[in-house]
Amino acid sequence: MIKIPTKILVVDDEKDFVEMLSLRLNETGEKVTPAYSGKECLDLLEKDNIDVVILDIKMPGMDGIEVLKEIKKRFPLIEVIMLTGHGTTETAVEGMKLGAFDYLLKPADFDDLSEKLEGARKKKDEQEERIRKAEAKLLSRKTGGVF
Amino acid sequence: MENIRLLLVDDEEDFRNIIARRLKKRGLSAEQAGNGEECLAMLEKNQADVVILDVKMPGMDGLEVLHHIKKKYQKTEVILLTAHSSTPDGVEGIKAGAFDYLTKPVELEHLLEKIKQAYEKIQRLEDKEKEAEFREKMEQQMIVTERLASLGTLATGVAHEINNPLAIIKEATGWMELLLKKEELAEMPRKADFEKGLGKIEKSVERARRITHQLLDFVQKHDSALSEINLEELVEESVRLINREVVNKDIEIVRKTKPSAGNIWTDPYRLRQVLINLLNNAIHATSPGGKITISSSVLSHFQAPACLRSQASPAREQRKNNSTEAVELRVEDTGQGIPKENLKKIFEPFFSTKSPGKGTGLGLFVSQGIINKLGGNIEVESEVGKGTVFCITLPRYHKTEEEPEKNSRPDFWKKLGL
Ligand SMILES: Nc1ncnc2c1ncn2[C@@H]1O[C@H](COP(=O)(O)OP(=O)(O)O)[C@@H](O)[C@H]1O
Numbered sequence: 174m175i176k177i178p179t180k181i182l183v184v185d186d187e188k189d190f191v192e193m194l195s196l197r198l199n200e201t202g203e204k205v206t207p208a209y210s211g212k213e214c215l216d217l218l219e220k221d222n223i224d225v226v227i228l229d230i231k232m233p234g235m236d237g238i239e240v241l242k243e244i245k246k247r248f249p250l251i252e253v254i255m256l257t258g259h260g261t262t263e264t265a266v267e268g269m270k271l272g273a274f275d276y277l278l279k280p281a282d283f284d285d286l287s288e289k290l291e292g293a294r295k296k297k298d299e300q301e302e303r304i305r306k307a308e309a310k311l312l313s314r315k316t317g318g319v320f
Numbered sequence: 321m322e323n324i325r326l327l328l329v330d331d332e333e334d335f336r337n338i339i340a341r342r343l344k345k346r347g348l349s350a351e352q353a354g355n356g357e358e359c360l361a362m363l364e365k366n367q368a369d370v371v372i373l374d375v376k377m378p379g380m381d382g383l384e385v386l387h388h389i390k391k392k393y394q395k396t397e398v399i400l401l402t403a404h405s406s407t408p409d410g411v412e413g414i415k416a417g418a419f420d421y422l423t424k425p426v427e428l429e430h431l432l433e434k435i436k437q438a439y440e441k442i443q444r445l446e447d448k449e450k451e452a453e454f455r456e457k458m459e460q461q462m463i464v465t466e467r468l469a470s471l472g473t474l475a476t477g478v479a480h481e482i483n484n485p486l487a488i489i490k491e492a493t494g495w496m497e498l499l500l501k502k503e504e505l506a507e508m509p510r511k512a513d514f515e516k517g518l519g520k521i522e523k524s525v526e527r528a529r530r531i532t533h534q535l536l537d538f539v540q541k542h543d544s545a546l547s548e549i550n551l552e553e554l555v556e557e558s559v560r561l562i563n564r565e566v567v568n569k570d571i572e573i574v575r576k577t578k579p580s581a582g583n584i585w586t587d588p589y590r591l592r593q594v595l596i597n598l599l600n601n602a603i604h605a606t607s608p609g610g611k612i613t614i615s616s617s618v619l620s621h622f623q624a625p626a627c628l629r630s631q632a633s634p635a636r637e638q639r640k641n642n643s644t645e646a647v648e649l650r651v652e653d654t655g656q657g658i659p660k661e662n663l664k665k666i667f668e669p670f671f672s673t674k675s676p677g678k679g680t681g682l683g684l685f686v687s688q689g690i691i692n693k694l695g696g697n698i699e700v701e702s703e704v705g706k707g708t709v710f711c712i713t714l715p716r717y718h719k720t721e722e723e724p725e726k727n728s729r730p731d732f733w734k735k736l737g738l
Pocket residue numbers: 597601602605653655656657658666667671672673674678679680681682683684685708
């Protein structure tokens with residue numbers, strides 16, 4: 174079976190981390206784009222087609238929570254998995270309230286990450302499927318399809 | 321005022337006896353001395369609160385005695401008795417530190433009034449002293465707390481900083497492991513060696529990660545943060561933290577936590593602090609060979625918790641009304657027990673039966689404060705020589721004002737499951 178790659182954007186100001194996680198995820202068959210700041214993340218989302226964003230919460234400049242808000246406003250269908258420091262549960266809670274799919278403590282367990290990526294991807298697919306169906310219905314009504 | 325220690329000093333025995341008898345009738349007993357030397361000798365043995373002192377005495381006169389008293393016993397108040405004609409003596413006396421003076425012949429009501437005032441002054445001073453002592457203790461406690469807090473800040477910073485490079489090492493290792501599994505590397509020489517090395521790195525990263533997470537756990541910042549926690553894990557963690565003392569003392573710790581007690585929504589760090597306080601107390605009270613049992617169970621709101629069965633408690637009534645599910649945590653020891661007369665006092669701040677270096681008397685006070693804040697209740701039952709049970713009941717979902725209803729959607733919290 175050929176795996177359909179999930180298009181992932183990894184956002185962290187730690188360049189080495191982004192690079193290593195990207196290489197690892199690519200090796201498991203995903204398609205990863207790196208970003209090193211909140212701004213770069215948002216710019217890339219404008220251009221590229223992304224399914225899931227893995228987003229570090231603690232970044233200089235625009236922090237993860239701000240980026241998350243912006244993503245949810247501008248690209249509501251894109252799912253976000255947050256990377257948080259241990260003991261910052263409040264931030265995780267805030268992120269979940271703002272619509273993040275889930276969160277992981279840094280350093281995260283790779284199996285956990287894979288599982289959550291799959292969940293996020295599935296959620297996004299289903300959401301898109303529903304929208305497609307709704308649109309199809311709308312279209313068939315407009316064109317006077319069978320009632 | 322009945323237990324006030326009075327000393328009556330006058331060279332006229334008849335006068336002393338009359339006054340003493342009258343005071344007695346009003347419920348005050350006074351010691352007597354016939355001259356200055358005798359007075360000082362008596363004070364040497366038993367201090368007095370108030371000395372009623374005649375000024376005109378053969379030998380050492382009243383003013384001289386007053387000087388001695390004020391030099392040696394600052395807390396003792398002196399009421400001088402002067403002859404009608406010698407007001408200057410009285411004024412002199414007050415300058416030298418007497419509380420006041422009365423002129424002879426003495427009216428009992430006046431004397432009583434003066435004694436009362438002097439006694440009140442003494443009590444005011446004592447209260448002030450106690451307050452100062454209390455404040456000093458509090459300040460010391462604050463210093464300790466602050467020191468811990470700044471240590472915590474440092475440790476937290478370090479732990480966070482270390483987590484980032486750890487994450488990089490971890491991903492790099494995982495990546496290389498993936499590469500080794502690729503077909504193109506199937507025939508790689510000494511592949512097993514590489515795999516072994518990577519395995520070791522991975523394990524060590526995991527170990528370091530555990531340490532940083534524990535450190536971050538332990539020094540959590542102090543403002544309340546609620547989260548969902550597993551009771552069993554909490555108990556496990558607390559026991560681990562006090563384990564060394566237990567092993568040293570040869571005390572057995574039994575855990576009777578039921579998995580069904582499950583998760584509760586509360587402040588994990590504070591609750592753990594309470595558990596550790598209770599466990600430490602139990603360890604202190606238990607002799608080698610003894611046993612400490614920690615148990616947790618679920619209370620449906622209708623069932624009276626075992627440890628509260630003796631009387632209706634307001635907290636239980638409340639639970640009934642709100643029909644909130646509650647959990648119970650018990651810490652039971654086979655230690656020395658708590659005497660009845662102390663049971664009421666143990667939750668007071670600074671009440672401790674331990675030597676100053678060992679006990680602060682704040683453990684239970686703080687614990688009760690925390691538990692009440694978390695919407696729960698802490699109770700104690702004890703029998704001297706047999707042991708003690710501390711019993712905490714907590715609502716399963718504790719809501720604070722800042723946590724509005726909509727935030728407690730169950731599926732939402734399940735996702736956060738820590
Ligand atoms: N499990 C116990 N068994 C016997 N006595 C206890 C127990 N727990 C508390 N006490 C009594 O209550 C007092 C107050 O406890 P606490 O507030 O923790 O202060 P501290 O432990 O510093 O003395 C103790 O000094 C002790 O006399």
